[in-house]
Every structure is written in C-alpha cells, then in structure tokens.
Amino acid sequence: MEYQYYMPTKVIAGENCIVKNSSVFSSLGTKAILVTGTGSAKKNGSLQDVLEALESVGIESILFDKIMSNPTIDIVYEGAELAKKEKADFVIAIGGGSPMDAGKAIALLASQDIKEEELFSGNYENKVFPMAFVPTTAGTGSEVTPYSILTNDKAQTKTSIASPLLFPKVAFLDARYMMGLGQATTINTAIDALSHAVEGMLSVRATAMSDFYAVESTKILAECLRELRVSSESVISLELRERLLHASMLAGIVISHTGTTAVHSMGYSLTYFKDIDHGRANGLLLPSFLEFIKESKPERVEQILSLMNCEDTRAFRSLLEDLLGKKETITEEEIKTYSSIAIKAKNIANGIVIAKEEDLQKIFRESLN
Numbered sequence: 001m002e003y004q005y006y007m008p009t010k011v012i013a014g015e016n017c018i019v020k021n022s023s024v025f026s027s028l029g030t031k032a033i034l035v036t037g038t039g040s041a042k043k044n045g046s047l048q049d050v051l052e053a054l055e056s057v058g059i060e061s062i063l064f065d066k067i068m069s070n071p072t073i074d075i076v077y078e079g080a081e082l083a084k085k086e087k088a089d090f091v092i093a094i095g096g097g098s099p100m101d102a103g104k105a106i107a108l109l110a111s112q113d114i115k116e117e118e119l120f121s122g123n124y125e126n127k128v129f130p131m132a133f134v135p136t137t138a139g140t141g142s143e144v145t146p147y148s149i150l151t152n153d154k155a156q157t158k159t160s161i162a163s164p165l166l167f168p169k170v171a172f173l174d175a176r177y178m179m180g181l182g183q184a185t186t187i188n189t190a191i192d193a194l195s196h197a198v199e200g201m202l203s204v205r206a207t208a209m210s211d212f213y214a215v216e217s218t219k220i221l222a223e224c225l226r227e228l229r230v231s232s233e234s235v236i237s238l239e240l241r242e243r244l245l246h247a248s249m250l251a252g253i254v255i256s257h258t259g260t261t262a263v264h265s266m267g268y269s270l271t272y273f274k275d276i277d278h279g280r281a282n283g284l285l286l287p288s289f290l291e292f293i294k295e296s297k298p299e300r301v302e303q304i305l306s307l308m309n310c311e312d313t314r315a316f317r318s319l320l321e322d323l324l325g326k327k328e329t330i331t332e333e334e335i336k337t338y339s340s341i342a343i344k345a346k347n348i349a350n351g352i353v354i355a356k357e358e359d360l361q362k363i364f365r366e367s368l369n
C-alpha cells in the first residue's frame with residue numbers, strides 16, 4: 001500500500017470554540033486582517049466572537065468585508081493591498097467558501113509580489129501569512145484544503161490556486177454560526193461536501209487514507225441529506241448542523257489529497273455563465289457522472305451507492321432531485337460551449353475514467369434537460 005498523507009491544519013471544533021481557544025491567535029501574529037463577506041459574519045455572531053477573542057489576547061485587527069460570492073482576482077489584490085498598508089501579519093477568514101478562498105489568496109499576495117499573469121502558476125516564494133479560518137457554511141471544506149478558487153474571466157470559468165502554502169494553520173468549527181442558514185443554502189452546501197467525498201473516491205489520486213475520510217463523510221452526509229429532505233427550515237437542529245460541518249471538513253481533507261474531478265470542472269461553467277450555486281451545480285451533474293463512471297468501473301460506483309444507502313443510480317438521482325427541486329435548462333449551444341471549456345480544466349485528468357468532450361456533453365444533456 002502506497003500513500004502520502006499531509007494535513008497541517010489544526011481543527012478545533014465545538015460550541016464557542018473561538019472564544020475558548022483565543023490564545024491560539026497569539027501564535028499567528030500581531031495584527032489580523034479579517035476577511036468576510038458583506039453581511040453574514042456580522043449577523044451570525046462569528047465576527048463578534050472573533051473580535052472578542054482577539055481583544056482578550058490584545059491583538060489588533062482591520063476588517064475587509066467586501067468579498068462577494070465567487071470572488072474575483074481584483075478583490076483579492078485589493079485585500080492584499082489593505083493588509084500591507086495596515087501592516088497586518090495574519091489573516092482570519094470568516095464565512096462560506098468565498099471569503100475563505102479569498103482569504104487564502106490575500107494571505108499569499110500580502111506576503112509576496114505575484115503578478116496577475118502568474119497568479120495561477122503555482123510558482124511562489126515559500127512564504128505566506130498564517131491563516132485562521134471560521135467556516136459559516138458546511139460545504140466547501142476550504143478550511144482544510146490548499147486551494148483558493150477564484151473567478152477567472154480570461155478563461156471564462158473558476159480556476160484554483162493550489163499550493164501547500166494555502167493550508168490554514170487553524171480551523172474553528174462552530175455550527176452555531178449556521179443556525180440562520182436557509183434550507184436551500186444548507187442543502188446546496190451539503191451536496192457540495194458530498195460531491196467532494198464522492199469525487200475523491202472517483203479520483204485516480206484516491207488512497208487508503210483519502211478513502212477512509214471519504215467513506216465516513218459520505219455515510220454521514222447520506223443520513224443528513226435524508227433528514228434535510230423531510231425537514232422544513234425551522235427544524236434544522238444544531239446537532240444536524242454539527243454533523244454537516246464535520247462531514248464537510250472530512251470531505252475537505254479528501255479533496256486536499258485527491259483533487260476534484262469533471263463534476264467540478266463542469267459545475268464551474270454552470271456557476272460562471274448561469275449563476276447556479278456551486279453545490280447545486282455539482283448536485284445537478286453528479287448522478288449522470290456516476291452513471292458515466294459506472295460503465296467502466298461498476299464496483300467503485302456500487303461502493304458509493306451502498307454508502308449512500310441507494311439501491312442504484314436511479315435512487316441516487318431521485319434523492320438529489322428531491323433535494324434540488326426544479327432544474328434549470330440548458331441549450332445545445334451552451335452544452336457545446338461549457339464542455340469545450342470544462343475539458344481544458346486540470347481536474348479532468350483526475351477521474352478514474354477520463355471523460356472526453358463528448359462525454360461531458362452527454363452528462364450536461366442528461367443532467368439539465
């Protein structure tokens with residue numbers, strides 16, 4: 001058995017874990033730049049907890065609360081400039097995938113000069129601001145991955161910066177910050193996490209260690225998704241949200257080893273061109289992708305279906321359809337354009353079965369019509 005396993009992020013989970021562990025911040029630096037979206041970190045109590053923790057250990061901070069969903073290259077350069085101007089020396093990112101992904105790019109760009117053309121190259125000096133992450137959705141797993149995914153207008157898709165430098169030093173998992181999330185966001189983000197676990201199992205880079213996390217994550221998410229299918233917004237309990245946050249972190253560890261596959265490359269087109277939420281985009285595509293893989297690797301897909309407690313791919317599709325509701329439509333022209341972009345993505349090569357452009361077209365066609 002051959003594998004490498006590397007997960008340098010300290011994970012601290014539990015109610016009120018930020019304030020209880022405020023001393024951790026003292027090991028990261030002397031002045032923090034707080035990277036958040038425009039609103040939710042203020043409403044869900046996470047920003048307040050971080051400020052309280054920082055105050056208790058005498059650390060100054062500045063707030064950069066401009067991160068939009070699907071962050072742009074411009075916004076991360078702007079954040080890095082502010083960090084330099086204010087002499088911050090570490091990053092605390094609070095929010096869903098967007099503030100966390102932006103936080104990583106800001107930590108990199110504030111520590112060294114990288115030209116925009118070089119941003120996705122992976123050729124960086126060996127330095128980065130230390131990072132502490134506070135996820136406020138349960139889906140991206142960004143708190144434990146070495147990826148920062150940004151909107152790349154030149155390539156008309158989302159592209160990831162990948163570097164071991166981008167692993168946060170600390171991740172604080174407190175599900176209380178997710179209590180105000182609506183049903184749709186909770187479902188979309190949970191499906192993103194599921195997609196990470198499942199794609200990790202369908203990656204050529206899967207190992208005994210990544211499978212260990214993927215199996216556990218998939219089992220937890222299978223249960224949670226069934227509970228979400230029958231629940232209404234008002235009854236998503238803290239306990240269910242804790243399981244979702246835990247499973248999402250586990251799935252993040254999976255993709256930090258395996259990368260994602262064609263589902264993510266294709267989903268990026270749906271997000272870029274049609275503004276479909278990232279997790280939802282993956283959820284729309286995942287059943288047909290499983291069917292595509294099943295043609296050549298039936299045992300692996302059977303294993304996933306059994307973890308999901310689904311008899312066959314049809315049962316899997318029906319579970320996701322119940323959760324996602326009415327689907328968007330796609331034209332034949334869009335299918336061709338999106339497939340031609342997705343086929344160029346690096347993660348296509350990760351699949352245990354390598355999809356060709358016509359396979360992507362077929363998956364798009366089956367998934368959205």
Ligand SMILES: [Zn+2]
Pocket residue numbers: 140192195196264278
């Ligand atoms: Zn994802």
